[in-house]
Amino acid sequence: MDVSFLYMVGQAILLAVLAPFIAGLIKKIKARLQNRRGPGIFQVYYDLHKLFLKDSVVSPTVSWIFSVAPFIYFAAALGAAALVPGLTSLMPEIGSRFVDLFMLLYLFVLGRFFLALASLDAGSSFGGMGGAREMFIAVLVEPAILLALLTVAFRTHSSGLTAMAGVGADESSALALIFAAAAFFIVLIAESSRIPVDNPDTHLELTMVHEGMVLEYSGRWLGMIVWATAIKELVLIILFSTFFLPWPIVGWSFSAKVVMLVGKILLCIAAITLVETVTNKMRLFKVPGFLAVAALLGLLAIVAQ
């Protein structure tokens, strides 16, 4: 292995540390948009701290799957954070050639697979319902996310993330970019369990998707799941910013690149909170239509290219 591996690990840890902040920021902006003061932007750190100090309550029904799943979910999210072209795309000389789009996407699948298994483990219908719905939404998301990313991948003729980040969001085909960005934004909302697909703030029966799936978890395990979910959302936001928000950063000075990336991330956060504020949770069986729109936009982007 080369030195880029160490950079990747460093990036993963950096993103892991930053992820709760981004999650807190989203909560704060959302609260302000709803005329509430909301919790402080560091609240998610306090929550994680609290969860890690709490006792765990474990059902006697569960097996080892239940205790292994949070680790795998967390490790998969951290792995995705290592692979995503964030820091590594800012410094092309250290960008690894071996990070691959499908590697990243299938790490998410790995984490979800085990968390969904754990949701069935405790034997309650709440968990099973959440797990079933999470897998259902994942099935709908998969074609849409691939179509959106293919507009970039077709241009490089490969699925290497570093190569893709190199050509990502150049302005040669603005129309295609708009379609693909819209498609990926819908996917981003669905994948990070946000309104209108899911509601991250509650586990009531009607909105029971991701939060329902992890209902049986408590204490440290829940802390890890919450943290991993925040990391996963940040990874998706970075993917969106790198590939679909215009203004290529190739050839800029390092500090300008960092400012640019942070600016893009903030823009993306603003868009997410705006959508969460102005829309309602949609019925579960309206979600296929919503994600079909994303898939169609992705197809349009490929045609327009």
Next chain:
Amino acid sequence: MQFVNIYLSMILLFAVGLSATPLLRHNLKLANIFAHGIATLGSLAAVLCASFIFVEGPQAFSIPVSLPFLEFSVRVDYLAAYFLAIIGIAGAAASIYAFDYGREYFGRRFMVMAELYLTFLLAMILVVTISHIFAFIVVWEVMSVASFLLVGQEYSRPANTKAAYLYLVMTHVGTAFITIAFLLLWKTSGSMDFAALTGWRGDEWTRNAIFICSLIGFGTKAGVIPVHIWLPKAHPAAPTHVSALMSGVMLKTAIYGMCRFYLEFLGTGPVWWGELILLLAIVSAVLGVLYAMMEHDIKSLLAYSSVENIGIILLGIGAGMVFMSRGLSSFAVLAWSAALFHVLNHAIFKSLLFFGAGAVVNATHTRDIEHHGGLIKAMPYTAIFFLAGAAAISALPPLNGFVSEWLIFQSLLILPEALSGVAGKLSAALLISLLGLTSALAAACFVKAFGVVFLAKPRSVSAAEAHEAPCLMLGSMGFLAIMCLGIGFIAPWLRVMLQSILIPFLSAEAVDNMVGAKWYLLGAQSGSAAGGLSLPLLGAVFVVGLVFAMALYRVCGCKNRLSGETWTCGIVPAARMEYTATGFSGPIRRAFGKILRPRTETVINRNISPYSGRRVIFEVHITHVFDELVYQPLNRYIVKLSRFMKEIQTGSVQLYVGYIMVVTIAVLIWSTRW
């Protein structure tokens, strides 16, 4: 040591097994050990033959048999050796599994099963090594008939005999088409030897006819939709070790036939050949996994997932053929090697999953997963091996299924190089996204399968009384589970091997020989400038993540763990409250309702108790599109035709004499005209 000697001693081994096993019929225990011991040794000999080829190069020999048309000529090139190795590995695992599993069949026609099992295994080995048209058709038929009889092993259940006869009809339709394809080849080339058919060039019509016939023929055996209908019925009916071989290996003999025809005999064809295969492939993949998702008979679920995986293999073959017809031989090598890699992987994890399913069915005496549950506690080893298979088939990194699906994704990603224009790009994008849909559905399907069978509380008395499988069954499952883990990491080496198989057919340059310098990289394209897949890197990243999570957990966390019952709103949790398989697949059933067309039946009986009792029976049936569109009308037509024939078949002798008279006169008139 000559190759002929090893090969013939393998055949001799099987011959001894076949002839000596009946002598032991009074001592079933001994017969079990003897027959399955011979099968294990024979399978290992097949692996030995294959490795001999890979070391020493292709071998061929011929033994004349004093029968017209027949010649026992054997030619094992790299392609045949690869399939031979797959048969050997899966066959050895199945035979070891059968030592323990076979005991279930003592007193239930065990001797017949053991004999047929040996015949089946031998026939599969012969199918991939024989290189003579007539002999090939004979052993192909032996393989089909042996497997038909094994499907009908438990003939007392009407469903099994029905499945067996459906299989018999379908496989003969397939054999008929294969025979036509071979006869056309023989007629135009004048030779019955495979070696003479290499590089055969006929006119366009004959080539197209041979392509269509071989596609239908081998497609039927492989279970490609729409000629798949026998597969999900026949595979579950057979004894488990045979189901595993049928799903894991017998389907691959059809893929072997396709490789022979499309790589060797027909060679480069028009683009529509590849496009047609891509279309069939994606339909098989998506529909196969959708039906698998809806099943709650565990063995049928696995059988439908075989249809899906055959679709994934054919995606690679179809893409390879498109590249071949455009002259992009290095891309063709990539696509074909992806397909061949998935052949190996599917053989391993599908056998493993069938073994796990067989152990579960043995322990609970039911195939309905709604009556399983909680088995992870009673059968911990079976559970972990089944989980390895389920994770591999759902293409989770870093297992082997992920690597071959990644290669298929890569070959589809460069499809626009061959199919230019927007249409090419669009079709490649659709294929990739539908393959993504397929693998997401497979993940959902196996979450359901593993979750409902092994997790939570037992859903029935028999599941609660289940016990762990015997050690040899566990041993063969463990062996395959380790292969699922390991094969992904040796993928770069396997890739080089697959290239050496394909390069003689595709006249391509070696793409990557990364062994040595870059052992950790599996490149997609030549020079791998665009990057590639590095499984060790992925593994390292994941391990770092895991270590970080563990450290976090150990160092920072509160160590107290309290036991508290699962939250069910204050009621005492019971198995009936668990989420069922039907419920788990519910959202997908509804979202894909246009394809699946579910019909629900609800029966409510309110007369159980005057206060609260109410028994609800809820059933969901899905409609199989091709059954309704193709097979039921066909069936009706055949029945109508038979009714018409009945009019002529009155049973009166005088009338038959009359028929004979008429035919004789007609023949006489016809013959005098020439």
